[in-house]
Amino acid sequence: MKYPSRTIAVCEKSCVLIGALAVDSRSQASALLVAGQRRARIGQEKTFDTRSGFVDNQELQTDCGESRLHVRKFRVGDEAALFSVYYSAIHQIASRDYSTMQIEAWAPADLDSCVWETRIRGINPFVIEADGLLIAYADLQESGYIDHFFVSGDHSRQGAGRLLMETIHENAKRQRLEMLTSDVSRTAQPFFEHFGFEVLEQRSPMIRGVVVPNALMRKTLADHEA
Template sequence: MLIRPFQTGDEAALYRVHYSAIHQVAVRDYTAEQINAWAPPDADPTLWAERMHAMQPFVAEIDGQIAGYADVQPSGHIVHFFVSGDFPRQGVGRALMERIHAKAQQLGLTALTSDVSRTAQPFFAHFGFHIVEERFPVRLGVTIPNALMRKAL
């Protein structure tokens, strides 16, 4: 497995990871309406590309295929953390979390935070995050519950 910085040209593959993670994995914790609002099949590729360029995530590759991605911002906030539904339980999440922690140490951060889906909460808890508050964001008119999680470093 290779963990590398985001590169121009990764955008479409990262959306496929995002889409598969939600449609293949998070589907067990959310309704079809929530899943389709969270990861619509007709998402605007230009807006998505702008978001990825602004976020500058780490990208996980297995045998040349993008298997996941995650970011950590200078504030310590993790905006996205997704592993493809095609690469479950292959250490992608662990490798990305380790890279986030290394970057946090390099930046001198004292805490990490993220708005974490119901599906990912046990994974984040395994790495020492705890729930600060339940949240109920609305996307495309649909409420998609998650939780603000935090880890002191």
């Protein structure tokens, strides 16, 4: 399957939303965002992740004005800004495809921030910066599973989703993975299909007593090529 990189603008209106983890309360969101974005600006030195072979501070010039997107690995201190990305992606974008009840179950307003921090540190994602702000993130596990893939509701259609997907494919190739899999929301399925993923099964997982449908999707990487 070819891996297109120039026609993603059409698909990015679908945005990219997967995963089903709860988030902190709305009352915490503004303070978390401010604190997180301040921390995210600190420390721009290049780093090398020995597990994935990922070199920090890759750069992509997008088509949106003077904005430049940078992809790097997660750093402790990014958690609050990534919370804002996650919360806005679900509440501002996924709400087009899910009911209010489903959105509240998926991203409720009562989860302890420590739970979020533990989860984000555990998946160790790639993050996207634009003009010093964190606007998107996604992970790639050693199994080839993509657990989270989110673009901020305020920064859709700016190339962040494409850059994340390219980063995932590059690292999958480096790790010689044979396939990629993910449980993908209704909202994100067209985006993933554009990059060669196929639906294996439509699912109806229950989250906090509410069914929040998604699909198990897979992409086979021929000869370990992304």
